[in-house]
Amino acid sequence: MNRDIKKQLISILGEKACLFAEEDLLTYSYDAGKYRALPQAVALPDKTGQVCEIVKLANKNNLPLVPRGAGTGLTGGAVAAKGGILLSLERMNRILKLDQANRLAVVEPGVINGDLAREAARFGLFYPPDPASVDFSTLGGNIAENAGGMRAVKYGVTKNFVLGLEVVLPTGQIIHTGSKCIKDVVGFSLSELFVGSEGSLGIVTQAILRLLPLPPKQGTLMALFPTMQRAARILPAMARAHVTPSILEFMDHECLKALDAKEDTDLASQAEALLLMEVDGRQEKVASDLASLDRLCRENGASRIEQALKGADRERLWSKRRSLHASLHLIKPRWEEEDISVPVAQLPDMLKSLDQVARDHHLVMANFGHFGDGNIHISFAGHEHDLEKAQALTVRREIYQAAVNLEGRIAAEHGIGLDKTDEISWNLDHSTIEFMAKLKAFLDPNQILNPGKVLPRTEERD
Amino acid sequence: MNRDIKKQLISILGEKACLFAEEDLLTYSYDAGKYRALPQAVALPDKTGQVCEIVKLANKNNLPLVPRGAGTGLTGGAVAAKGGILLSLERMNRILKLDQANRLAVVEPGVINGDLAREAARFGLFYPPDPASVDFSTLGGNIAENAGGMRAVKYGVTKNFVLGLEVVLPTGQIIHTGSKCIKDVVGFSLSELFVGSEGSLGIVTQAILRLLPLPPKQGTLMALFPTMQRAARILPAMARAHVTPSILEFMDHECLKALDAKEDTDLASQAEALLLMEVDGRQEKVASDLASLDRLCRENGASRIEQALKGADRERLWSKRRSLHASLHLIKPRWEEEDISVPVAQLPDMLKSLDQVARDHHLVMANFGHFGDGNIHISFAGHEHDLEKAQALTVRREIYQAAVNLEGRIAAEHGIGLDKTDEISWNLDHSTIEFMAKLKAFLDPNQILNPGKVLPRTEERD
Structure with a gap:
C-alpha cells in the first residue's frame, strides 16, 4: 500500500x-x-x-x-x-437506544449479539437470533450473514428482526432503510437487500432491531429415539398438537458415539437419534407444552425422556449439545464441515441421502442441527486418513446434489463467502445470478466492496 | 394505441x-x-x-x-x-401447490387472499395476513402493497410470509428469489425488494408463501374505556403479562357515535374508546389469555367487558368493527381517509395530536385501526360542508407532520401509489430517495413499469 x-x-x-x-x-x-x-x-x-x-x-x-x-x-x-x-467495525459497538415501550434497540454494528441480549433482558426484552457464536459475533456480522441459530424454528432468522438500517453504499452514499414502525410502506423495502449480502452491497453502520417480551420461563426436554425416522414423526405430530418449541435440535448416531467417548455415557447403544427441545413462555404454558412433548415423544417410540425446568438441570441437558463440537474433535481432529437446508419435511430423506454418501465414500459422518427448520450441519472425515482435497470436494458436491434434489439450499446460515461461489448456480438459475451480478455492479461500480464473495467468479464485472 | x-x-x-x-x-x-x-x-x-x-x-x-x-x-x-x-393478473389465479408437510403454498398472483386462506384451512393451515379486502384482493396485489391487516400485531405483514417469488423484471427477464427453505443464504435476499414496490420494480408471477398451523380456537373480547389514554395502558400491561393478542383493534369516541347512530346503542355515552381483541391457540391457552385480558382491562378502568368464544357470539362482537365503515358513512357521506403509523407506544400521543388537528380545523374526525401495531386509519370531514381540496391537503399534511414528529410513517399499509409521492420526502432523506430512483432506473431503464407511482415526480428519470 x-x-x-x-x-x-x-x-x-x-x-x-x-x-x-x-x-x-x-x-x-x-x-x-x-x-x-x-x-x-x-x-x-x-x-x-x-x-x-x-x-x-x-x-x-x-x-x-x-x-x-x-x-x-x-x-x-x-x-x-x-x-x-x-x-x-469493532469500535462502533454502542447500544444507542434500548426502547422498552416500543420494544426495539438502535445499535451500532460492532455490538456483540450476547451483549444486546443481556442488556435487553434487563428491560424484560428478548433478541431471539442466537447463532452459536452469540457471545463473540457482532450484530453487524449477524446482519451481513443473515445469521440463524437454534431459535429460528419459532422466531425466525436475523432478517425477521431488522426494522431499519443505516447503510453506507459502496459509493460512500449514506441511505436509511425502514423505520421504527411495524407497518411501513413508504418507498421500497430495502433493508433485506443488505441483510445476508455478506458486506458486498453496503456497510451497515446502524440498525434498528425488533425485540420481543422476554419469556418468563423455559423448559427443556431431551429424548432418545430408536431411529431418526421415528424421531422425525414428531414434526407433524407437534403441528397437529399446536406445540411450537423455541428450539428443536437433533443429533445422529455418530454424534451420540462422540458424546459417549467424551463423557463415558452409553447413549449410542440405546438410540440412533437424540432430540433436544426447549419451550418458552408463561409458566403454565411451559408446563403444558412439556407435557405434550413428553406424550408425543412416547407415542413416537422415544426410549428415554428427560425434562428440566430449573437452570442447572436445563444446563446439564444443554451441555450435551454445547460439548458436541469438542466431542467430535476427540474422535477426529479434522472434520470437513457443511451447512445445508431442506424444506423441513424433507429432513429425514436428506439424512438418508447423507448416509448413502457416507457409505459410498467410506466416511465417518456426523449430522446435527436444527430439526425444526430443516438446517443440517454436516461433519465428515475419512476413517483412517484426512480426506484428499479432491475427494472432499466430490463429497461436498454430492451433498449439495442431494439437497438440491429435495428442493434444499447449499447454504443455510453460514454464508456463501469464498466457499461456495462456484456452486450457487446449483440453486440459482443463470438469469437470477446474472441479475445479482448486475445489481452488484450497479451498487458498486468499481467492485471495491468485499470482492470475490457471494457471486461466482465468472459473473464478476471487474 | x-x-x-x-x-x-x-x-x-x-x-x-x-x-x-x-x-x-x-x-x-x-x-x-x-x-x-x-x-x-x-x-x-x-x-x-x-x-x-x-x-x-x-x-x-x-x-x-x-x-x-x-x-x-x-x-x-x-x-x-x-x-x-x-x-x-386476474386469470393467473391457480393455487399450484398446497404443501401440508412443509407448510407452504405456491400460488399465482391472481389468487384471492381468502381463497388461499380457505384452501389452507382444509389442510389445517393458516395464512395470517388479512387486509380488510381479504375476500376480494389478490395475493399478487397484497404482495405489491405489502398488505397488513388486523393480525399483523401477532403475525406480521405480507412480507413476513413471502418465502420466494418468480418475478418478471421490467426488461422482461425472469428471476427467482428465495426458496422453500426457512434458512437460505444463497445469493442476495431479493424477495423483499419486490414486496411493497407497488408493481413498479417487477411483476410477480408466482409466489411461495409460508403457512402456519391453523389455531384450533379463537376468543374475542370487547372492552369499553373511559378514555383513550386509559385504554392505551393495556399495551405495556399485556407485554408484562406475556399475552399477545392475535388482533387488537381500537375505535375512538367519534366511531362509537357512528355505531350508536346505526345500531341504536349507547356506547358513546358510556365510553370514549373501545378495544376489540382476539386471542388464538389451544383451548386452554385461549381461556387463560381471555382471563388475563379481562383482568388487565378491569385494572385499567374498563367499564364494560364482553367475552365470546363461540362463532355466533364472536361474530356479534366483530360486527361492530365490520359495520364501522358503513356506520361512518351514515353520518357523513364523504370522508377524507388517511393511513399512518407510529411506533406502537406513541399511539396515544398521536391520537392527541389528531384531536388537536381536528379542533384546529373544526373537523369531524374518526380514528380507528390497529392498536397493537401503531397503525391508525383516520377519517375526517367538515362539520357542515365537504372540505375544500386545499383544506383537505393542509389537514393531511398536519397529520403527516404529527406522525413524523413521533417517528411515524405517512403510509402504513395502503401504499404510496399516486397519493403520497410528493410527501415521501417527509419520511425519507434526499439521499435515500435518490437511491430509490436510481434503483428504479436500473431495473426499468425505459420507465415503463407503473410510472408515476411511489417516487416523487422530480425524481423520475423519464
Whole structure:
C-alpha cells in the first residue's frame, strides 16, 4: 500500500485506528473457517462519517474494502481475499437506544449479539437470533450473514428482526432503510437487500432491531429415539398438537458415539437419534407444552425422556449439545464441515441421502442441527486418513446434489463467502445470478466492496 | 394505441384476452380510492411467458405497463395514470401447490387472499395476513402493497410470509428469489425488494408463501374505556403479562357515535374508546389469555367487558368493527381517509395530536385501526360542508407532520401509489430517495413499469 494512501487513512481515522504492521494484519487475516489472506491495512472507524471517507478513498484508489465484525464466520466472508483495506467495525459497538415501550434497540454494528441480549433482558426484552457464536459475533456480522441459530424454528432468522438500517453504499452514499414502525410502506423495502449480502452491497453502520417480551420461563426436554425416522414423526405430530418449541435440535448416531467417548455415557447403544427441545413462555404454558412433548415423544417410540425446568438441570441437558463440537474433535481432529437446508419435511430423506454418501465414500459422518427448520450441519472425515482435497470436494458436491434434489439450499446460515461461489448456480438459475451480478455492479461500480464473495467468479464485472 | 401494437398484443394473448373497447377499459380505470385513468388496452395473460412478451412489447414501444390485481387498493397503485397497457393478473389465479408437510403454498398472483386462506384451512393451515379486502384482493396485489391487516400485531405483514417469488423484471427477464427453505443464504435476499414496490420494480408471477398451523380456537373480547389514554395502558400491561393478542383493534369516541347512530346503542355515552381483541391457540391457552385480558382491562378502568368464544357470539362482537365503515358513512357521506403509523407506544400521543388537528380545523374526525401495531386509519370531514381540496391537503399534511414528529410513517399499509409521492420526502432523506430512483432506473431503464407511482415526480428519470 503506497504511502500516500496510508497518510490519507491516518488523516481520516487518526494514527491509533490504522494498522499496517504485519503482526497486526495477521490477526485480521482469518475467520473461523479455512480461508486466510492478509489485508494491506486495517481501518478501525468510530463513526459513520469515517466509514464514508474510507469508502471514498477505496473507490478513488480502486482498493478492495472488506467489512468485518468479529470474524466468527465460517465461509471466508470477512477475509480480505484480494487484499486492500480491512474495515473492522469493532469500535462502533454502542447500544444507542434500548426502547422498552416500543420494544426495539438502535445499535451500532460492532455490538456483540450476547451483549444486546443481556442488556435487553434487563428491560424484560428478548433478541431471539442466537447463532452459536452469540457471545463473540457482532450484530453487524449477524446482519451481513443473515445469521440463524437454534431459535429460528419459532422466531425466525436475523432478517425477521431488522426494522431499519443505516447503510453506507459502496459509493460512500449514506441511505436509511425502514423505520421504527411495524407497518411501513413508504418507498421500497430495502433493508433485506443488505441483510445476508455478506458486506458486498453496503456497510451497515446502524440498525434498528425488533425485540420481543422476554419469556418468563423455559423448559427443556431431551429424548432418545430408536431411529431418526421415528424421531422425525414428531414434526407433524407437534403441528397437529399446536406445540411450537423455541428450539428443536437433533443429533445422529455418530454424534451420540462422540458424546459417549467424551463423557463415558452409553447413549449410542440405546438410540440412533437424540432430540433436544426447549419451550418458552408463561409458566403454565411451559408446563403444558412439556407435557405434550413428553406424550408425543412416547407415542413416537422415544426410549428415554428427560425434562428440566430449573437452570442447572436445563444446563446439564444443554451441555450435551454445547460439548458436541469438542466431542467430535476427540474422535477426529479434522472434520470437513457443511451447512445445508431442506424444506423441513424433507429432513429425514436428506439424512438418508447423507448416509448413502457416507457409505459410498467410506466416511465417518456426523449430522446435527436444527430439526425444526430443516438446517443440517454436516461433519465428515475419512476413517483412517484426512480426506484428499479432491475427494472432499466430490463429497461436498454430492451433498449439495442431494439437497438440491429435495428442493434444499447449499447454504443455510453460514454464508456463501469464498466457499461456495462456484456452486450457487446449483440453486440459482443463470438469469437470477446474472441479475445479482448486475445489481452488484450497479451498487458498486468499481467492485471495491468485499470482492470475490457471494457471486461466482465468472459473473464478476471487474 | 396504434393498430400494430394491438395486433401484437392479440398475437401474444389471443383475441379474448385483450380488451380495447372503452366500456371494457372503464371497468379497469379505478381502484377503491379516488384516482381514475383510462388505460389504452387491458391485457389478461394466463402464464408467465405471456407476461414476458407483453413487457418486451411495452419496452419496444415505450408504453406504460400497469400490473393490477383486483383493484382494491386505496392510493391509485393499480390505476394507469399515464395510459398504456393495464396488465390484469386476474386469470393467473391457480393455487399450484398446497404443501401440508412443509407448510407452504405456491400460488399465482391472481389468487384471492381468502381463497388461499380457505384452501389452507382444509389442510389445517393458516395464512395470517388479512387486509380488510381479504375476500376480494389478490395475493399478487397484497404482495405489491405489502398488505397488513388486523393480525399483523401477532403475525406480521405480507412480507413476513413471502418465502420466494418468480418475478418478471421490467426488461422482461425472469428471476427467482428465495426458496422453500426457512434458512437460505444463497445469493442476495431479493424477495423483499419486490414486496411493497407497488408493481413498479417487477411483476410477480408466482409466489411461495409460508403457512402456519391453523389455531384450533379463537376468543374475542370487547372492552369499553373511559378514555383513550386509559385504554392505551393495556399495551405495556399485556407485554408484562406475556399475552399477545392475535388482533387488537381500537375505535375512538367519534366511531362509537357512528355505531350508536346505526345500531341504536349507547356506547358513546358510556365510553370514549373501545378495544376489540382476539386471542388464538389451544383451548386452554385461549381461556387463560381471555382471563388475563379481562383482568388487565378491569385494572385499567374498563367499564364494560364482553367475552365470546363461540362463532355466533364472536361474530356479534366483530360486527361492530365490520359495520364501522358503513356506520361512518351514515353520518357523513364523504370522508377524507388517511393511513399512518407510529411506533406502537406513541399511539396515544398521536391520537392527541389528531384531536388537536381536528379542533384546529373544526373537523369531524374518526380514528380507528390497529392498536397493537401503531397503525391508525383516520377519517375526517367538515362539520357542515365537504372540505375544500386545499383544506383537505393542509389537514393531511398536519397529520403527516404529527406522525413524523413521533417517528411515524405517512403510509402504513395502503401504499404510496399516486397519493403520497410528493410527501415521501417527509419520511425519507434526499439521499435515500435518490437511491430509490436510481434503483428504479436500473431495473426499468425505459420507465415503463407503473410510472408515476411511489417516487416523487422530480425524481423520475423519464
